[in-house]
Amino acid sequence: IAPNKIIQYIANSDADIVCLQEYATAKSEKSLTASKIYDALSMYPYRSVFYQSSTKFQSFGIAVFSKYPLSNSRMVKYDSDYNGSSVHEVNIKGKKLTLINNHLESFKLTMEDRTRYSSLIKSFSSDGLDDLKGAFEQKLGPAFRIRAKQAEAVSKAKGDYVLVCGDFNDTPISYAHRTIQGDLTDAFAESGRGMGITYNQNFFWFRIDNILHSPNMTSMNCSVDKVAYSDHYPLWCYLKLE
Numbered sequence: 001i002a003p004n005k006i007i008q009y010i011a012n013s014d015a016d017i018v019c020l021q022e023y024a025t026a027k028s029e030k031s032l033t034a035s036k037i038y039d040a041l042s043m044y045p046y047r048s049v050f051y052q053s054s055t056k057f058q059s060f061g062i063a064v065f066s067k068y069p070l071s072n073s074r075m076v077k078y079d080s081d082y083n084g085s086s087v088h089e090v091n092i093k094g095k096k097l098t099l100i101n102n103h104l105e106s107f108k109l110t111m112e113d114r115t116r117y118s119s120l121i122k123s124f125s126s127d128g129l130d131d132l133k134g135a136f137e138q139k140l141g142p143a144f145r146i147r148a149k150q151a152e153a154v155s156k157a158k159g160d161y162v163l164v165c166g167d168f169n170d171t172p173i174s175y176a177h178r179t180i181q182g183d184l185t186d187a188f189a190e191s192g193r194g195m196g197i198t199y200n201q202n203f204f205w206f207r208i209d210n211i212l213h214s215p216n217m218t219s220m221n222c223s224v225d226k227v228a229y230s231d232h233y234p235l236w237c238y239l240k241l242e
Helices: 005-013 034-040 111-123 129-154 175-181 187-191
Strands: 017-026 046-054 058-066 070-075 084-092 095-103 161-167 199-201 204-206 209-213 217-224 235-241
Touching: 005 034, 017 095, 017 161, 046 070, 046 084, 058 070, 058 084, 058 095, 084 129, 084 161, 129 175, 175 209, 187 209, 187 217, 187 235, 209 217, 209 235
Parallel strands: 095 161
Antiparallel strands: 017 058, 046 058, 070 084, 084 095, 161 209, 199 204, 217 235
16 A cells, blocks of 8 residues: 555654644554554654544544643634634643644535636636625635634633644635734744645635744744645744744
């Protein structure tokens, strides 16, 4: 069996902390089980996984893998069937970092929705625009409202050093992003270059994945790796604790 490219990428990344969303493990030993992932990522002795949904074949959730000790891991309390945020205390050489890993509410657009959108963009035609607009409005409005409440819950997390990562499913000018950011610094805005697009499918080109940090930290070389192993590109940066 060929190695999983995402797991291989993480293992070769030399990152100290890895935040994963839509983390999936298989239940059959013929596929990628949790124990196989743990073995492949053995350079991370500390890990926290919260599963949020499952099928007969797989379990799905969010996960953190770390080279530094994790403690007091818990979920942020907000309503969602498939999405979620987790809080962790990370001991970095005696300094306490509060880490929040997020996968905020998605728009739940179907593949048909996305295909219709990309076809519309390619053809520059207004045919079907009203139908597509109606379909989008039915999904976007409720998602914005749900995400707003989730963002407000996440924004309450405090600590000596704060690091907020993950898939916000919303842009930097959105209410969700602004609410979570508060007085935190957007690492890509601080030290990145270019558009920073992290979602890359069907002409939906947006920067919706983020690394935010408290003002007593400095980010360097925040970058998007354009490796096409997923519908999201990985976002990473170096962080210095003052």
